Amino acid sequence: MDRNEHEHVIEVTDLRRVYGGGFEAVRGITFHVKQGEIFALLGTNGAGKTSTVEVLEGLAAPSAGHVRVLGHDPFTERAAVRPRTGVMLQEGGFPSELTVSETTRMWAGCVSGARDPREALALVGLERRADVRVKQLSGGERRRLDLALALLGDPEVLFLDEPTTGLDAEGRRDTWDLVRALRDAGTTVLLTTHYLEEAEGLADRLAILHEGRIAVSGTPAEVTAAQPSRISFELPTGYFPGDLPPFAALGVCGHDVQGRVLRLHTRELQRTATELLLWARRSGLALHGLDARSASLEEAFLTIAREVSAPGEPAEPRKPEHAV
Ligand SMILES: Nc1ncnc2c1ncn2[C@@H]1O[C@H](COP(=O)(O)OP(=O)(O)OP(=O)(O)O)[C@@H](O)[C@H]1O
Numbered sequence: 001m002d003r004n005e006h007e008h009v010i011e012v013t014d015l016r017r018v019y020g021g022g023f024e025a026v027r028g029i030t031f032h033v034k035q036g037e038i039f040a041l042l043g044t045n046g047a048g049k050t051s052t053v054e055v056l057e058g059l060a061a062p063s064a065g066h067v068r069v070l071g072h073d074p075f076t077e078r079a080a081v082r083p084r085t086g087v088m089l090q091e092g093g094f095p096s097e098l099t100v101s102e103t104t105r106m107w108a109g110c111v112s113g114a115r116d117p118r119e120a121l122a123l124v125g126l127e128r129r130a131d132v133r134v135k136q137l138s139g140g141e142r143r144r145l146d147l148a149l150a151l152l153g154d155p156e157v158l159f160l161d162e163p164t165t166g167l168d169a170e171g172r173r174d175t176w177d178l179v180r181a182l183r184d185a186g187t188t189v190l191l192t193t194h195y196l197e198e199a200e201g202l203a204d205r206l207a208i209l210h211e212g213r214i215a216v217s218g219t220p221a222e223v224t225a226a227q228p229s230r231i232s233f234e235l236p237t238g239y240f241p242g243d244l245p246p247f248a249a250l251g252v253c254g255h256d257v258q259g260r261v262l263r264l265h266t267r268e269l270q271r272t273a274t275e276l277l278l279w280a281r282r283s284g285l286a287l288h289g290l291d292a293r294s295a296s297l298e299e300a301f302l303t304i305a306r307e308v309s310a311p312g313e314p315a316e317p318r319k320p321e322h323a324v
Pocket of ligand 1: 023025048049050052
């Protein structure tokens with residue numbers, strides 16, 4: 001591999017995208033993706049993921065800021081960028097009467113230096129469906145066909161917009177294995193996804209978008225570590241949160257009560273759990289519904305998603321934000 005491993009293959013600087021009518025869908029985001037890295041863009045519905053990816057794919061110009069893919073402006077230098085990138089859109093939109101094989105061959109005719117269409121189908125496990133009409137494919141098989149087409153040009157950069165939507169668990173795992181293999185061979189991958197376990201298991205780094213801004217970013221471990229762990233249980237009859245030992249002594253950094261269920265937030269899960277159980281034993285109490293769970297990407301995502309701005313009020317970026 002003669003590519004520079006540390007090169008920023010994708011550079012996004014202060015990107016803004018304003019639609020006709022003045023709605024600002026992307027409000028100044030900055031991130032970089034290194035060569036041979038899988039970067040995931042996560043976000044609530046309407047957060048601006050597709051609006052961002054479309055600019056990277058050269059389908060739209062930035063309203064402000066700038067974007068580079070492989071060192072070029074993907075919009076004004078489309079001819080230089082497009083042959084080196086593979087794009088898997090959310091909706092493939094193939095003619096449904098063509099077979100899988102015909103579709104792949106037709107697409108290969110539009111790609112310079114395309115790999116053997118049969119090889120692309122084999123990569124996504126569709127070789128046995130080559131003679132089936134596209135309209136007869138399941139939703140998951142169509143996603144795999146979308147991916148096969150994106151891989152035809154053996155791209156250096158792959159844009160995957162929700163690549164595993166509609167796939168069953170096995171198909172999803174197969175796609176993850178394929179994306180990892182492509183990354184290991186040097187391909188740079190930018191993907192959007194709604195599946196948090198997909199981002200957690202697949203991405204080297206990720207950014208969570210919210211209302212057009214990057215709310216948090218970093219490696220999955222960094223983003224997760226910024227969240228507290230949780231312990232919840234039913235308050236024993238006649239007990240209130242104030243009857244527990246002082247929260248500071250338990251290492252608790254926050255709490256909430258829903259009905260009789262007390263939820264403690266902590267950054268020291270082992271210490272808090274130990275102190276809580278010792279207190280329960282000393283007090284002769286059974287803690288029903290006891291549940292302790294480490295911080296997760298899901299927790300980070302839900303925390304951000306709950307921070308809904310008031311109508312007309314721009315969302316403020318969260319601090320601290322990891323460097324990307
Ligand atoms: N052509 C358009 N004109 C006006 N507003 C648009 C247009 N396309 C998207 N938007 C708005 O921009 C915002 C961001 O949309 P975008 O599709 O980028 O979000 P997303 O994060 O990809 O969402 P999802 O997860 O639902 O696919 C949304 O509020 C959407 O309604």
